[in-house]
Amino acid sequence: MVNRKFYVGAFWAAMVAVLILSVLPISSPKFSIFSWEDKLHHFMAYGVLCFLAIKSYGTKHPLWKIGVGLVSFGLVVEIIQSTTDYRYGEPMDLLANTLGILFVICVYRIYKRDFKC
Secondary structure, eight states, X not given: OOOHHXXXXXXXXXXXXXXXXXXXXXXXXXXXXXXXXXXXXXXXXXXXXXXHHHHHHTTTSOHHHHHHHHHHHHHHHHHHHHTSSSOOOOHHHHHHHHHXXXXXXXXXXXXXXXXXX
């Protein structure tokens, strides 16, 4: 069984990585498989953040607070991006982030047999 401290460290490392990667002037890849590939990346990144947050803090905080905190983080990142000359915040990115968070919360509740999605 993985120690809770590992998940806490992984969660905060992932939060810092998402923040840094979200504000760096990185250009889009020249090759993409489908047009909404970026939204899938947002969905997966925030889903992983949510999973790590639940494993780190799920016994201390209700899932809705974890979800609201992560959605708020995503909103702040989009606002920061909109203040730069090289990145721009997109409402669809925030939607993809939110859907990734909600997906993980629902899967977690189903896994725990707590059907309140």
